[in-house]
Amino acid sequence: MNDSNKDSNKKCPQEDCWAPEIACNLGWDLDSCPHYKEVAAHSEDDKNTKEDSFLLPWLSNSLGLVDLQFIAGRSKPIIIGIIGGHNAGKTTLLTTIYLLLTQGQRATNRQFGGSFTFGGWEHLAHALRWMPHQAPHFPAHTPNNAGRLPGLLHLAFRMGHEEFEDVLLTDAPGEWFERWSVDKEASDIEGARWISKYADVFMFLVDSEALSGPDRGEARTNTLNLAQRLSSELMGRPVAVVWSKSDIPIREVVQAALMSKFSELFPRQREFRVSVEREQSHQKISADEFIELLSWILEEHTKTTSEGISLTVQKDDDPLLAFRG
Amino acid sequence: MIMRKLLKSLLVIGGPAAGKTHYGGQLLGRLNKGDNCLRMIDAPSNISPFEEVLKRLGQGLTAGHTATDIYDEVILPIERQKGEKVELVFPDYGGEQVRTMMERRQVSIAWRNRLRESSGWLLFIRLDRIRAYEDLLSRPRGRGAPQMPVESPEDFKWSDQAYYIELLQLLLYAKGVGVVKRVKDPTLCVVLSCWDELGGDVTHGVSPAQLLNLRMPLLGEFISSIWTDSHVTVLGLSALGKALREKEPDEDYMDYGPENFGYVILPDGSMSKDLTLPLALTMERLP
Numbered sequence: 001m002n003d004s005n006k007d008s009n010k011k012c013p014q015e016d017c018w019a020p021e022i023a024c025n026l027g028w029d030l031d032s033c034p035h036y037k038e039v040a041a042h043s044e045d046d047k048n049t050k051e052d053s054f055l056l057p058w059l060s061n062s063l064g065l066v067d068l069q070f071i072a073g074r075s076k077p078i079i080i081g082i083i084g085g086h087n088a089g090k091t092t093l094l095t096t097i098y099l100l101l102t103q104g105q106r107a108t109n110r111q112f113g114g115s116f117t118f119g120g121w122e123h124l125a126h127a128l129r130w131m132p133h134q135a136p137h138f139p140a141h142t143p144n145n146a147g148r149l150p151g152l153l154h155l156a157f158r159m160g161h162e163e164f165e166d167v168l169l170t171d172a173p174g175e176w177f178e179r180w181s182v183d184k185e186a187s188d189i190e191g192a193r194w195i196s197k198y199a200d201v202f203m204f205l206v207d208s209e210a211l212s213g214p215d216r217g218e219a220r221t222n223t224l225n226l227a228q229r230l231s232s233e234l235m236g237r238p239v240a241v242v243w244s245k246s247d248i249p250i251r252e253v254v255q256a257a258l259m260s261k262f263s264e265l266f267p268r269q270r271e272f273r274v275s276v277e278r279e280q281s282h283q284k285i286s287a288d289e290f291i292e293l294l295s296w297i298l299e300e301h302t303k304t305t306s307e308g309i310s311l312t313v314q315k316d317d318d319p320l321l322a323f324r325g
Numbered sequence: 326m327i328m329r330k331l332l333k334s335l336l337v338i339g340g341p342a343a344g345k346t347h348y349g350g351q352l353l354g355r356l357n358k359g360d361n362c363l364r365m366i367d368a369p370s371n372i373s374p375f376e377e378v379l380k381r382l383g384q385g386l387t388a389g390h391t392a393t394d395i396y397d398e399v400i401l402p403i404e405r406q407k408g409e410k411v412e413l414v415f416p417d418y419g420g421e422q423v424r425t426m427m428e429r430r431q432v433s434i435a436w437r438n439r440l441r442e443s444s445g446w447l448l449f450i451r452l453d454r455i456r457a458y459e460d461l462l463s464r465p466r467g468r469g470a471p472q473m474p475v476e477s478p479e480d481f482k483w484s485d486q487a488y489y490i491e492l493l494q495l496l497l498y499a500k501g502v503g504v505v506k507r508v509k510d511p512t513l514c515v516v517l518s519c520w521d522e523l524g525g526d527v528t529h530g531v532s533p534a535q536l537l538n539l540r541m542p543l544l545g546e547f548i549s550s551i552w553t554d555s556h557v558t559v560l561g562l563s564a565l566g567k568a569l570r571e572k573e574p575d576e577d578y579m580d581y582g583p584e585n586f587g588y589v590i591l592p593d594g595s596m597s598k599d600l601t602l603p604l605a606l607t608m609e610r611l612p
Contacts, residue, residue: 052433052435053433053434054431055430055431056432056495060491075505099460101543102486102487103463103543104543104546106546111546111550113550113551114490114504115490116494118490121487122487123481126481129459130459130461156504157550158551164504164506276461276465278465285462285463287462
């Protein structure tokens with residue numbers, strides 16, 4: 001979803017290979033790779049790669065589409081599309097879920113089974129932690145055009161005794177969805193279209209703060225436009241309607257009208273109310289609603305058949321070289 | 326050389342200051358003594374780093390930081406009383422290579438080979454050094470609270486839980502082990518080192534596995550979901566029995582000798598003075 005932003009860092013001439021940042025997409029040692037060896041002769045990065053070492057195929061940052069081949073090799077990942085406008089609280093919601101898992105909270109019937117994006121998760125979690133000389137602050141705005149972000153954050157779970165599932169949560173800027181809600185064919189929102197096409201299940205964030213403020217009329221219109229766009233692309237997939245910053249009261253009439261509309265637009269929906277803030281600092285935040293949300297999302301996807309993600313397959317003399325599961 | 330190829334190997338893994346050094350020294354003393362579960366067979370090629378540790382401990386002093394540029398790996402060939410033999414490998418004696426692998430996202434071929442040959446891992450973790458931070462959920466700010474200055478990005482560090490899980494993922498990948506099915510090979514022994522430094526109020530009435538789950542719940546859950554129950558052990562270890570200093574000798578150590586100090590906390594919470602038990606229990610569970 002952010003691949004076009006990474007071209008300046010790309011070294012290998014093969015379309016989907018990001019060596020030497022991560023391991024060769026075709027499974028070659030970089031010294032032997034017929035595509036990379038000419039680049040290596042001039043590459044500073046390659047000089048930093050010791051000859052007697054091999055690279056890991058994941059960096060631990062949030063993932064781009066080319067990174068998915070590594071995960072898709074072991075299971076069909078479940079994609080959770082997190083939809084919401086600018087400042088709706090998408091990244092804070094993601095971060096909160098991760099923090100709760102680190103504290104030992106569990107989604108129903110699931111044990112944590114790892115992540116290939118710990119670097120990404122920890123960067124987000126760092127913002128919400130009390131550190132020496134630092135109070136928690138909300139994670140930085142998800143960038144629209146820089147580095148490897150926005151991207152996909154990964155969690156793995158063990159269900160029951162043996163079953164194993166990979167889950168990818170989208171972390172995309174609200175601007176994408178704001179554009180998508182008014183023009184779904186806009187040229188610069190490929191990521192939003194990808195999410196709408198491939199997500200198995202959605203979290204639709206409704207910003208309680210915006211809906212209670214002086215610009216609530218505009219916020220209401222934007223929320224409805226986005227809900228209608230999502231509805232038109234839904235094809236039966238479930239939606240968790242997440243009222244973020246829910247400690248802020250919204251006028252009854254605004255809330256009732258939106259709830260009624262959501263029921264109409266999202267045939268398979270459930271509402272959740274979450275917040276990581278309280279009026280007073282001594283009021284404790286309950287994990288229950290967040291965990292219920294995660295559990296519902298993970299259970300609902302099993303009743304859904306979404307379009308399988310489309311990955312580019314590199315062909316070489318031996319196609320099995322591409323498999324690293 | 327031929328015998329080494331036939332032996333299963335156990336790797337001792339942990340970052341810098343995880344307690345491997347003191348354990349290695351104390352273990353050497355116990356293995357040489359031969360009155361525990363395990364004994365040494367043959368003469369290891371190079372045990373000088375552990376002999377230096379033993380010498381320091383005999384003086385009642387802590388061994389200090391390991392000079393990682395001098396020693397690469399230490400291998401101890403050992404035997405159970407029942408006759409089973411393994412080699413205990415400290416592939417990264419100083420713990421620096423682990424840190425480098427994590428930072429550079431590269432695994433050396435030597436490490437990969439060691440991992441592929443290994444049947445069991447002893448992962449050393451110091452719970453008393455785990456950083457625990459409150460967050461917005463456990464300690465809300467109060468809406469409208471003024472923003473405080475934010476640290477520079479250089480201050481960012483991973484949580485210890487994330488670090489250890491990533492390390493295990495990295496090691497499993499390098500060994501070529503998938504996790505979709507629960508793992509039996511390698512057997513894992515989590516050694517919660519410097520147990521005495523946690524304090525009696527922390528360790529009283531809890532088993533090592535319970536304490537791991539309390540202090541590092543995500544790591545505990547990861548291990549439990551990835552390995553089969555029968556191939557994981559969590560132990561507490563106090564290799565020295567008490568904290569020593571670098572310059573002021575401990576009278577008891579000088580009087581009684583280091584071989585009379587140190588203990589292991591077994592999975593049921595009971596205590597044993599046999600410091601070879603982490604190896605013996607891991608050997609019992611080898612694939």
